[in-house]
Amino acid sequence: xxxxxxxxxxVKKVKSGETTSVSLxxxxxxxxxKNKEYNVLISDxxxxxxxxxxxxDIKISNGxxxxxLAGIPFIVKDNFLTHLGFTTAGSNMLKNFxxxxxxxxxxxxxxxxxxxxxxxxxxxxxxxxxxxxSDFMVTKNPFDINRVAGGSSGGSAAAVALNxxxxxxxxxxxxxxxxxxxxxxxxxxxxxYGLVSRSGVIAMASSLDVVGPITKTVADAGLILDxxxxxxxxxxxxIKRDSSSYTLNGNLKNLNGVRVGVxxxxxxxxxxxxxxxxxxxxxxxxxxxxxxxxxxxxxSIDLSLPVYYIVCPAEVSSNLSxxxxxxxxxxxxxxxxxxxxxLNSRSKGFGKEAKRRIMIGTYVLSSGYYDxxxxxxxxxxxxxxxxxxxxxEKVDFLVGPTSPTLPFKIGEKSDDPVQMYLSDVMTVAANxxxxxxxxxxxxxxxxxxxxxxxxxxxxxxxxxxxxxxFVEGIK
Amino acid sequence: MSNNLSSSDILKLxxxxxxxxxxxxxxxxxKELSQILDFVxxxxxxxxxxxxxxxxxxxxxxVLRSDKNIDYGYGLEDLMKNVPNRDNxxxxxxxxxxxx
Numbered sequence: 001x002x003x004x005x006x007x008x009x010x011v012k013k014v015k016s017g018e019t020t021s022v023s024l025x026x027x028x029x030x031x032x033x034k035n036k037e038y039n040v041l042i043s044d045x046x047x048x049x050x051x052x053x054x055x056x057d058i059k060i061s062n063g064x065x066x067x068x069l070a071g072i073p074f075i076v077k078d079n080f081l082t083h084l085g086f087t088t089a090g091s092n093m094l095k096n097f098x099x100x101x102x103x104x105x106x107x108x109x110x111x112x113x114x115x116x117x118x119x120x121x122x123x124x125x126x127x128x129x130x131x132x133x134s135d136f137m138v139t140k141n142p143f144d145i146n147r148v149a150g151g152s153s154g155g156s157a158a159a160v161a162l163n164x165x166x167x168x169x170x171x172x173x174x175x176x177x178x179x180x181x182x183x184x185x186x187x188x189x190x191x192x193y194g195l196v197s198r199s200g201v202i203a204m205a206s207s208l209d210v211v212g213p214i215t216k217t218v219a220d221a222g223l224i225l226d227x228x229x230x231x232x233x234x235x236x237x238x239i240k241r242d243s244s245s246y247t248l249n250g251n252l253k254n255l256n257g258v259r260v261g262v263x264x265x266x267x268x269x270x271x272x273x274x275x276x277x278x279x280x281x282x283x284x285x286x287x288x289x290x291x292x293x294x295x296x297x298x299x300s301i302d303l304s305l306p307v308y309y310i311v312c313p314a315e316v317s318s319n320l321s322x323x324x325x326x327x328x329x330x331x332x333x334x335x336x337x338x339x340x341x342x343l344n345s346r347s348k349g350f351g352k353e354a355k356r357r358i359m360i361g362t363y364v365l366s367s368g369y370y371d372x373x374x375x376x377x378x379x380x381x382x383x384x385x386x387x388x389x390x391x392x393e394k395v396d397f398l399v400g401p402t403s404p405t406l407p408f409k410i411g412e413k414s415d416d417p418v419q420m421y422l423s424d425v426m427t428v429a430a431n432x433x434x435x436x437x438x439x440x441x442x443x444x445x446x447x448x449x450x451x452x453x454x455x456x457x458x459x460x461x462x463x464x465x466x467x468x469x470f471v472e473g474i475k
Numbered sequence: 476m477s478n479n480l481s482s483s484d485i486l487k488l489x490x491x492x493x494x495x496x497x498x499x500x501x502x503x504x505x506k507e508l509s510q511i512l513d514f515v516x517x518x519x520x521x522x523x524x525x526x527x528x529x530x531x532x533x534x535x536x537x538v539l540r541s542d543k544n545i546d547y548g549y550g551l552e553d554l555m556k557n558v559p560n561r562d563n564x565x566x567x568x569x570x571x572x573x574x575x
Contacts, residue, residue: 100553118575194533207531233545236538237531306515317492325495326568328557338571347495355494359485359504360511361494375517378528380521385529417507434532458532 003359004166007072012210012457014071015060021053021071021115028073028117031163033094038145039137040158042078043085044118049073052115067112068227075159075168077152078119079126080106080211081200088436089202090134090152091124093323093349103200104235105169105228112227117165120155124202124351125320126171128152129179129423132414133353140410142184143448149406150180156214157184162265167215167224171201173208174308175427178439181214182402182451185441187472188214189221192193192459193434195238196225197232205315206237208431218440218469222248225461243462252470255289261296261395266426272405279401282442285474286399296391296398301429307384308428309421310364310377317361320354356417381432388433392457397467401426402439402451426453436461438468478512480505 004010014017029046057073070261076082079089081099088094102110110116123133129153131139139154141147142161146455151160153170157180160168170177172190181188189212191314196211213224226246231238252258260283287293324333332344350358366371391398404425413419430437435458439451454471456464480488485504489496496504551564560567 041495100549101547108486232542232561239533250553300538303518303521306517311516324567331559335569337573341569342493343495345492356507358492359488359508362488375528376518379523379526382520382526418510
């Protein structure tokens with residue numbers, strides 16, 4: 001009984017007394033302890049979690065009505081503010097930060113009876129595609145300990161793959177849920193921009209950041225989205241739900257009438273041959289299930305990465321300006337005047353990649369360069385949105401690989417920022433356009449998982465989940 | 476676009492960014508930032524005539540909450556516990572001006 005059962009089955013078992021929440025939490029910690037060498041969690045809360053689990057079990061034996069995640073352990077990326085422990089964002093800057101409040105998404109899960117058991121490693125401030133930019137440690141790939149788990153939500157994805165919890169939460173600014181899900185063989189769901197509250201999630205690039213689940217099945221992702229999705233008065237950017245429910249029950253029986261667009265800008269002769277075979281194999285199964293397969297070109301998609309690496313650092317430089325060592329965060333007690341205090345606190349508290357992004361962001365926003373870089377990037381972003389809208393007039397979904405590569409070796413790209421940025425080439429467009437996207441595993445190459453990415457129109461999250469559930473079933 | 480940043484460009488950017496860099500970091504940043512700018516300069520080819528910039532994708536405008544006091548569930552002490560240097564309910568910082 002290594003693998004976790006589907007969440008709805010687990011909850012039924014807990015509620016019926018067939019199993020206990022305590023035994024689920026104990027199981028989670030047995031995997032956490034067994035897999036320390038993978039550097040997955042920054043903190044964990046065993047005694048607190050067991051106490052909460054006991055409370056759940058007592059309530060159940062007393063016949064009390066409990067929520068939809070009663071007694072289920074879960075893990076969140078350490079950029080979600082939580083009452084328990086520290087919230088570090090994987091950075092020395094926030095190494096000892098105790099959050100004064102808790103993220104809305106975390107609150108909603110806890111309100112349904114879920115039990116927070118730990119916080120997962122990430123690239124510091126979520127800047128990266130491998131967790132190698134964490135100021136603390138590199139998370140290792142569950143399928144090959146010499147390789148990266150992907151990033152920035154690498155800890156969240158590795159945790160689920162290593163059975164440390166049946167699900168986790170991550171954040172996705174340019175692929176940070178989907179890439180690690182692809183590298184660790186999980187489902188990683190990036191909702192439409194604004195569908196899940198970001199209140200209490202440490203901001204990276206605010207026009208791109210979304211919160212989403214990493215799970216073992218698409219149905220589990222639907223259940224979690226059903227719980228965390230929707231408007232929140234603490235986050236003015238949240239949107240109305242596109243569906244009253246995101247829970248799934250095999251709605252789609254076949255793909256007759258479903259139009260699937262293959263993004264030929266990604267699926268072409270340049271794509272790694274083995275990855276291409278897995279992707280084309282999945283596409284041919286979609287065709288034999290009744291889907292109409294159409295080739296789609298997004299003319300500006302080759303500019304999505306340059307746009308991203310202007311818009312993202314610009315917003316990063318703004319969001320990270322709040323770290324001045326005064327109210328919280330790393331502070332340099334040796335400075336004797338305020339200016340040096342700011343300078344030294346920031347320079348010692350931020351790691352390399354954060355500094356790089358602050359500098360690039362400051363450059364593209366500075367006078368003389370603003371029009372050539374930032375404004376131009378925003379204009380090309382509009383073009384991309386228009387081109388995706390046109391594509392979605394022809395097809396219901398767009399598909400391709402999640403990542404251009406299999407999980408790479410630790411250290412392989414960490415000395416070359418541009419090579420690392422190229423890891424995001426297939427994922428950033430969904431963030432720039434705001435549309436929902438999911439990565440799901442479609443087999444292995446040399447014992448390493450391959451992720452299949454599906455994108456859908458803005459606010460078509462429910463449709464995307466229904467389709468993904470079908471794809472999961474035929475793979 | 477030529478994207479070779481000089482060391483004085485880097486120092487100016489660091490100043491704007493409220494960062495101090497070591498000599499090694501300046502050299503490293505010069506190389507890496509120039510590479511990154513080369514990479515994004517592909518954008519100069521794009522034709523964006525008459526295209527409006529996108530700031531955000533939701534089309535929401537001026538979202539207001541109801542004008543009621545919300546209990547956020549935390550108080551002054553929850554906020555002050557992270558303050559590195561405090562004097563009762565005040566936050567202390569080093570002096571702004573150098574002593575002459």
